Amino acid sequence: MLLQASNIKKSYGNKFNRTEVLKGIDLSLGKGEFVSIMGASGSGKTTLLNVLSSIDKVTSGHIYIDGFDFTTLKDKKLADFRKTDLGFIFQEYNLLDTLTIKENIMLPLSIRSMSKKEAEDQFNTISQQLGISELADKYPSQISGGQAQRTSAARAFIHQPKIIFADEPTGALDSKSASDLLKKLQQLNENLNTSVLMVTHDATAASFSNRVVFLKDGLVYTSLTRGDMSQDDYYSEILDTQRVLGGVLDESK
Ligand SMILES: Nc1ncnc2c1ncn2[C@@H]1O[C@H](COP(=O)(O)OP(=O)(O)O)[C@@H](O)[C@H]1O
Numbered sequence: 001m002l003l004q005a006s007n008i009k010k011s012y013g014n015k016f017n018r019t020e021v022l023k024g025i026d027l028s029l030g031k032g033e034f035v036s037i038m039g040a041s042g043s044g045k046t047t048l049l050n051v052l053s054s055i056d057k058v059t060s061g062h063i064y065i066d067g068f069d070f071t072t073l074k075d076k077k078l079a080d081f082r083k084t085d086l087g088f089i090f091q092e093y094n095l096l097d098t099l100t101i102k103e104n105i106m107l108p109l110s111i112r113s114m115s116k117k118e119a120e121d122q123f124n125t126i127s128q129q130l131g132i133s134e135l136a137d138k139y140p141s142q143i144s145g146g147q148a149q150r151t152s153a154a155r156a157f158i159h160q161p162k163i164i165f166a167d168e169p170t171g172a173l174d175s176k177s178a179s180d181l182l183k184k185l186q187q188l189n190e191n192l193n194t195s196v197l198m199v200t201h202d203a204t205a206a207s208f209s210n211r212v213v214f215l216k217d218g219l220v221y222t223s224l225t226r227g228d229m230s231q232d233d234y235y236s237e238i239l240d241t242q243r244v245l246g247g248v249l250d251e252s253k
């Protein structure tokens with residue numbers, strides 16, 4: 001397993017007023033797997049993604065990536081690990097407004113010792129794959145939401161990380177831009193064999209992944225594997241499971 005999380009607990013608050021959001025989660029992600037995390041609003045999806053991606057610290061439990069437990073790393077080492085091994089896509093794109101699209105995408109390469117030519121090659125390859133080559137010299141304010149999210153996907157993949165973490169990557173997109181992005185994510189996942197862990201409240205988005213893990217009351221409630229199912233059948237199963245799960249489904253937020 002590329003990522004193995006065991007008995008993850010996370011609480012917020014102080015000793016007088018504590019909320020336990022994650023109550024003992026076990027989760028694994030194989031090399032090249034594309035997994036979705038679903039669950040009602042407030043069920044802890046973002047919290048789980050943040051601890052699995054080292055953005056936030058667990059209260060207890062261990063997370064291994066390539067057999068290496070990063071929960072015990074000190075901040076500086078953790079930051080280095082995050083920059084080299086992980087890629088991130090957020091709902092709100094998180095592009096830097098004062099940098100061009102190309103500069104934004106190339107940011108993760110600045111920590112690598114890499115020739116200019118190599119960096120240019122990497123940029124050309126990934127921007128072509130995401131269909132945004134012609135936007136290189138534009139600024140974030142000059143492109144659409146769909147283009148912005150494909151830019152942030154390019155930035156997530158350019159340094160060839162082991163895992164991409166995506167929190168509601170289609171949450172701010174219209175349905176056409178959303179499915180364009182998901183198809184690109186699916187292609188990159190297959191072609192580059194980069195593992196993807198995506199939080200989503202949207203059954204359509206989840207139907208692009210190989211497996212869906214459902215959270216409820218701080219625990220893994222159940223999971224669904226696509227296997228040989230058609231995407232449509234898989235989508236229906238995801239909807240059915242969501243219904244059984246109940247709770248308030250996330251509105252687009
Ligand atoms: N930094 C925080 N401090 C206190 N409570 C938090 C914090 N982040 C999240 N929570 C609480 O944890 C629960 C799960 O939140 P979250 O992980 O954002 O859920 P989801 O992404 O599934 O909507 C919510 O009840 C939320 O209010």
Ligand SMILES: [Mg+2]
Binds near residue numbers: 045046047
């Ligand atoms: Mg969330």
